[in-house]
Amino acid sequence: MFYKRRLLAPGPTPVLEDALLASARPMIHHRTDEFNAVLKQVFEQLKTVFLTKSPVLLFTSSGTGAMEAAVANLCRTDRPALVIRGGKFGERWGEITKAYGVPTDVIDVPWGEAVDPALVEKHLKAKPQTSAVFTTLSETSTCVAHPIRDLGAITRATDTVLVVDGISGLGGQECRTDEWQVDVVIAGSQKALMIPPGLAMASVSDRAWAKVKESNLPKYYFSFDKHHKNIAKDTTPYTPAVSLIFALKAALDRMVAEGMDAIFERHQRLGRAMREGVGAMGLTLFAKRPVDVATAVNVPAGVDGGKLKKMFETDFGITVAGGQDAIKGKVVRIAHMGYMDPFDGLAALGALGMGLGRLGHRVDIGAGMGAAMKVIEEKP
Amino acid sequence: MFYKRRLLAPGPTPVLEDALLASARPMIHHRTDEFNAVLKQVFEQLKTVFLTKSPVLLFTSSGTGAMEAAVANLCRTDRPALVIRGGKFGERWGEITKAYGVPTDVIDVPWGEAVDPALVEKHLKAKPQTSAVFTTLSETSTCVAHPIRDLGAITRATDTVLVVDGISGLGGQECRTDEWQVDVVIAGSQKALMIPPGLAMASVSDRAWAKVKESNLPKYYFSFDKHHKNIAKDTTPYTPAVSLIFALKAALDRMVAEGMDAIFERHQRLGRAMREGVGAMGLTLFAKRPVDVATAVNVPAGVDGGKLKKMFETDFGITVAGGQDAIKGKVVRIAHMGYMDPFDGLAALGALGMGLGRLGHRVDIGAGMGAAMKVIEEKP
Numbered sequence: 001m002f003y004k005r006r007l008l009a010p011g012p013t014p015v016l017e018d019a020l021l022a023s024a025r026p027m028i029h030h031r032t033d034e035f036n037a038v039l040k041q042v043f044e045q046l047k048t049v050f051l052t053k054s055p056v057l058l059f060t061s062s063g064t065g066a067m068e069a070a071v072a073n074l075c076r077t078d079r080p081a082l083v084i085r086g087g088k089f090g091e092r093w094g095e096i097t098k099a100y101g102v103p104t105d106v107i108d109v110p111w112g113e114a115v116d117p118a119l120v121e122k123h124l125k126a127k128p129q130t131s132a133v134f135t136t137l138s139e140t141s142t143c144v145a146h147p148i149r150d151l152g153a154i155t156r157a158t159d160t161v162l163v164v165d166g167i168s169g170l171g172g173q174e175c176r177t178d179e180w181q182v183d184v185v186i187a188g189s190q191k192a193l194m195i196p197p198g199l200a201m202a203s204v205s206d207r208a209w210a211k212v213k214e215s216n217l218p219k220y221y222f223s224f225d226k227h228h229k230n231i232a233k234d235t236t237p238y239t240p241a242v243s244l245i246f247a248l249k250a251a252l253d254r255m256v257a258e259g260m261d262a263i264f265e266r267h268q269r270l271g272r273a274m275r276e277g278v279g280a281m282g283l284t285l286f287a288k289r290p291v292d293v294a295t296a297v298n299v300p301a302g303v304d305g306g307k308l309k310k311m312f313e314t315d316f317g318i319t320v321a322g323g324q325d326a327i328k329g330k331v332v333r334i335a336h337m338g339y340m341d342p343f344d345g346l347a348a349l350g351a352l353g354m355g356l357g358r359l360g361h362r363v364d365i366g367a368g369m370g371a372a373m374k375v376i377e378e379k380p
Numbered sequence: 381m382f383y384k385r386r387l388l389a390p391g392p393t394p395v396l397e398d399a400l401l402a403s404a405r406p407m408i409h410h411r412t413d414e415f416n417a418v419l420k421q422v423f424e425q426l427k428t429v430f431l432t433k434s435p436v437l438l439f440t441s442s443g444t445g446a447m448e449a450a451v452a453n454l455c456r457t458d459r460p461a462l463v464i465r466g467g468k469f470g471e472r473w474g475e476i477t478k479a480y481g482v483p484t485d486v487i488d489v490p491w492g493e494a495v496d497p498a499l500v501e502k503h504l505k506a507k508p509q510t511s512a513v514f515t516t517l518s519e520t521s522t523c524v525a526h527p528i529r530d531l532g533a534i535t536r537a538t539d540t541v542l543v544v545d546g547i548s549g550l551g552g553q554e555c556r557t558d559e560w561q562v563d564v565v566i567a568g569s570q571k572a573l574m575i576p577p578g579l580a581m582a583s584v585s586d587r588a589w590a591k592v593k594e595s596n597l598p599k600y601y602f603s604f605d606k607h608h609k610n611i612a613k614d615t616t617p618y619t620p621a622v623s624l625i626f627a628l629k630a631a632l633d634r635m636v637a638e639g640m641d642a643i644f645e646r647h648q649r650l651g652r653a654m655r656e657g658v659g660a661m662g663l664t665l666f667a668k669r670p671v672d673v674a675t676a677v678n679v680p681a682g683v684d685g686g687k688l689k690k691m692f693e694t695d696f697g698i699t700v701a702g703g704q705d706a707i708k709g710k711v712v713r714i715a716h717m718g719y720m721d722p723f724d725g726l727a728a729l730g731a732l733g734m735g736l737g738r739l740g741h742r743v744d745i746g747a748g749m750g751a752a753m754k755v756i757e758e759k760p
Binding site: 005007009011012013014015020021023024025026027028029030032060061062063064065068072095096099100101188190196197198217218219220221222223238239240241242243244319 | 385387389391392393394395400401403404405406407408409410412440441442443444445448452475476479480481568570576577578597598599600601603618619620621622623624699
């Protein structure tokens with residue numbers, strides 16, 4: 001059998017065709033009215049997608065660069081930061097704060113679970129001098145959603161800012177920056193934003209700008225201040241990835257036209273369809289509080305998860321992700337975000353069912369697909 | 381008259397068509413054998429282009445990010461650095477060292493001139509504890525070439541490393557990293573490497589690795605060590621700009637096939653043709669020691685340089701650069717690097733001659749073009 005190639009891992013995700021074409025148009029100079037006009041629209045559209053009135057800074061880097069920017073611009077060496085861990089990306093926050101010599105407190109959440117907001121509240125009462133809480137919108141390594149809205153309410157009543165790594169999901173996973181009182185949201189271009197990797201963003205609230213003024217850490221390329229000043233001139237401080245910004249513009253045009261409510265509803269439905277489908281095949285989920293943009297499916301006992309993940313690729317042309325660190329070989333992670341649709345989800349369920357069958361664990365594929373399609377067809 | 385658009389500014393430069401197409405191919409996952417195989421070749425080809433046996437690190441950022449990386453990885457807060465200024469990009473080195481709290485000594489060279497190596501030698505004798513000398517291969521703001529080879533010989537006899545910002549020119553302007561004893565060379569993707577902006581590189585010598593071990597500055601995204609360890613696994617520590625790396629591969633394939641000696645000879649000839657052409661039109665050059673990849677032409681007295689620069693764009697479809705800061709309105713800067721050929725140079729000379737004529741300063745355009753073509757046709 002011939003299978004097309006399908007990229008269904010949680011990033012990079014498939015690139016919107018209009019964005020691919022936009023990225024291949026001939027180069028123009030970045031200090032021109034023509035390019036400034038593109039950037040001006042992009043900066044406005046990003047606010048729409050982030051659901052914020054605050055400026056959204058645009059960096060030429062991977063998402064990790066913007067995470068580092070948040071630490072370098074918001075923290076001090078004489079004020080503690082609080083890092084919520086419970087997966088690879090929560091851990092990354094702690095690696096960065098430590099690299100910068102920021103005193104770092106940690107709340108360790110078991111992998112697969114979401115943080116209990118009460119623990120954060122208690123911590124901030126005990127340590128009100130904490131400069132920032134660093135957490136994750138969609139912890140891709142476990143497919144868990146932390147309760148960002150609750151954390152926003154807690155931090156807004158303190159002198160601590162809330163910084164959310166939304167790289168793996170912003171623009172798909174519901175994130176209402178201003179309404180949820182999130183001070184800084186980080187995003188990356190290669191996930192729900194439907195374009196190639198290479199751009200990262202950070203929205204910065206007024207409360208966060210106050211922290212920027214107090215920060216005593218070194219920064220240059222990732223300086224929030226410098227980027228902010230350049231937004232006012234419809235430009236960036238250093239030569240940006242022009243072709244990726246053409247692509248971003250194409251993707252944002254589409255997202256703004258669809259509207260964030262519709263985008264969230266669509267992703268919630270894709271997520272629920274995948275979970276119901278997996279459940280109807282008799283399989284279980286790794287995440288206790290799952291995100292909508294990706295699903296971590298527990299590999300049934302007796303099945304080699306590494307083999308199963310490889311089989312997606314070799315037998316069915318589908319790229320998915322396996323488990324990392326402690327859950328290596330124990331889960332497969334399937335994304336349903338950005339430029340992916342219900343039938344991509346069907347392909348993933350099909351490959352999952354057939355792959356398990358080939359490895360000796362038969363499941364009812366039809367039941368899984370039927371359950372998934374039922375969710376897709378439900379009245380809103 | 382209808383004129384095609386021509387991008388002849390010193391970066392971003394026109395993108396090789398094969399690279400544009402490569403950047404528009406569908407996305408693949410970055411943690412795959414397929415992508416690792418691309419990166420493995422890219423890492424090897426970069427060594428060929430940099431003329432070094434040392435590893436060449438690859439960052440998803442603009443060139444400035446890699447400059448910051450060099451400072452953050454090589455310097456200490458208790459050892460001075462020496463910055464050679466004499467243009468916007470020399471000045472940038474000093475801005476970065478200061479942002480990181482590195483004690484910074486400066487040699488100020490008048491704009492348009494190259495540094496006198498004897499001054500550097502004298503400085504390092506007086507301050508042998510200097511960790512690094514930061515300078516520029518092609519100082520785009522003035523189109524001056526600093527004597528990198530001489531600086532290499534001087535620094536190699538000391539405990540100081542030589543760091544060269546080769547962003548605006550590496551892959552066009554002659555730079556023989558190992559032979560010239562340069563410890564770190566920085567490059568950017570959007571100049572002579574013929575692809576869009578968004579990638580930056582740094583070659584790191586054994587002597588520089590010793591400095592990396594001693595450095596006490598914070599870094600995470602730009603950590604030399606982390607990038608180096610990942611090269612051994614044919615990968616990068618964070619999600620790279622996959623589509624730009626496809627483009628880079630296409631450009632490097634072409635450069636390696638042509639060979640660096642041929643590429644340097646071609647750029648030297650393009651540079652000389654432009655300078656002879658400009659001279660034969662009775663105009664003068666701003667740079668006393670000019671680079672081959674771009675030419676800064678002095679705007680004749682009585683002509684409004686701002687108008688002339690704009691006229692390139694509005695009347696002839698050609699993007700060039702004007703002067704910055706102290707020389708604003710006094711020069712136009714025309715690039716001849718990367719994916720530009722002799723006939724692009726002719727177009728620039730034609731627009732220069734016609735533009736000056738329209739502004740009341742008549743020149744002998746034919747003489748300029750004849751002189752340029754004579755250089756192109758000379759036997760090697």
